[in-house]
Amino acid sequence: xxxxxxxxxxxxxxxxxxxxxxxxxxxxxxxxxxxxxxxxxxxxxxxxxxxxxxxxxxxxxxxxxxxxxxxxxxxxxxxxxxxxxxxxxxxxxxxxxxxxxxxxxxxxxxxxxxxxxxxxxxxxxxxxxxxxxxxxxxxxxxxxxxxxxxxxxxxxxxxxxxxxxxxxxxxxxxxxxxxxxxxxxxxxxxxxxxxxxxxxxxxxxxxxxxxxxxxx
Numbered sequence: 001x002x003x004x005x006x007x008x009x010x011x012x013x014x015x016x017x018x019x020x021x022x023x024x025x026x027x028x029x030x031x032x033x034x035x036x037x038x039x040x041x042x043x044x045x046x047x048x049x050x051x052x053x054x055x056x057x058x059x060x061x062x063x064x065x066x067x068x069x070x071x072x073x074x075x076x077x078x079x080x081x082x083x084x085x086x087x088x089x090x091x092x093x094x095x096x097x098x099x100x101x102x103x104x105x106x107x108x109x110x111x112x113x114x115x116x117x118x119x120x121x122x123x124x125x126x127x128x129x130x131x132x133x134x135x136x137x138x139x140x141x142x143x144x145x146x147x148x149x150x151x152x153x154x155x156x157x158x159x160x161x162x163x164x165x166x167x168x169x170x171x172x173x174x175x176x177x178x179x180x181x182x183x184x185x186x187x188x189x190x191x192x193x194x195x196x197x198x199x200x201x202x203x204x205x206x207x208x209x210x211x212x213x214x215x216x
Contacts, residue, residue, distance in 0.1 A: 008085060008106060011128045014171035015065070015086035022170070023066035023092045030072055035198045036154070039210040040069070040121070042194070043152040044076035046212070047119040050148065057118045057146055062107045063125020067093030070100055073121065083110070084125075108137050115146040123154040127173040131163050138188035145215045151190060155181065157197060157209035166206075178209045189216050 015022070030037055047059055061070045064082025066089055073080045081101035084090050093102040105111060107125065120141050129137060141151055158164050158175040165174055182192050190213035198208040 005133075007128065007130060007133070011171050012085045012087070015084075016088040018170055019066065019086060019088040019092055022089075023068075023096070027066070027068050027096075030068065033201075035196065036208075036210075037072075039152065039154070039196055039212070040072060041076060043119065043121065043150060043212060044073060044078055046150045046193070046214075048077055050118065050150075057116050057149075059119035059121065060110075060112070060117050060144075061121045061123065062110075062141075063122060064093060064102065065089050065125075067097050067100065067102060069121065069123050070102070071097045074100060078119070083107070108133075108140050110140055110144050112144040114143055115149075117144050117149055118146055119150040119152075120145060121152045121154075123152070124156070126153065127155055127168070127175075128171055129174070131174060134184060135188065138185055138190070142189045142215055147215060149215045150193075151185070151211075151213040151215065153181065153185070153209075153211040153213070155209050155211075157207040159207050175206055176209070178211065181209070182211055182213075185211065185213050190214065191216055 059078045059080040061082045064070045064084045067082050070080055070082040082093055083103050083105040085106055087104050090102045090104050156175040158177045163174055163176055165172055193212040193214050196210040200206055
């Protein structure tokens, strides 16, 4: 897999094209999603509990889009920055949250040192990755996390089906069985801490999954 893989280029171009609409649509979305806020709060509590250690590092939201989750994590007391494949999304994030750091980059080839991070949030940012391409992402997450670092995944859950491609409104995406996604993370060196399944709300099509993992 390379930086110029067709699906990476297609994903970046698709999100560039809808960036302004996307930012307007989701900017305040967490306000009406208490279970999502609870998952993010559990992640933040876990990171802060380890934050007094001598090697504590920052948290990265990978696939941060217009930055609203990154900003929410800062509000929960984390030293956090965002990375996204879409240059236009990063422009909007910087405009909306000028006090935060945002960078253009790809999750599978991060410009970060080994063990640099205390935590990673991947909030619906792996959903466009073809299943056969996903293991290297988890390997990269494990590389940049310090031992014992925390990982939170947000994704569309398949509701008992196998991995299923669907017509995401931006670009094709995949729904995952929560057990299968957890197993991929375990194979990359993560231990499951907890999980959540949220049924679709009005206007949503699919069940939502959250996995809280810890690096071994």
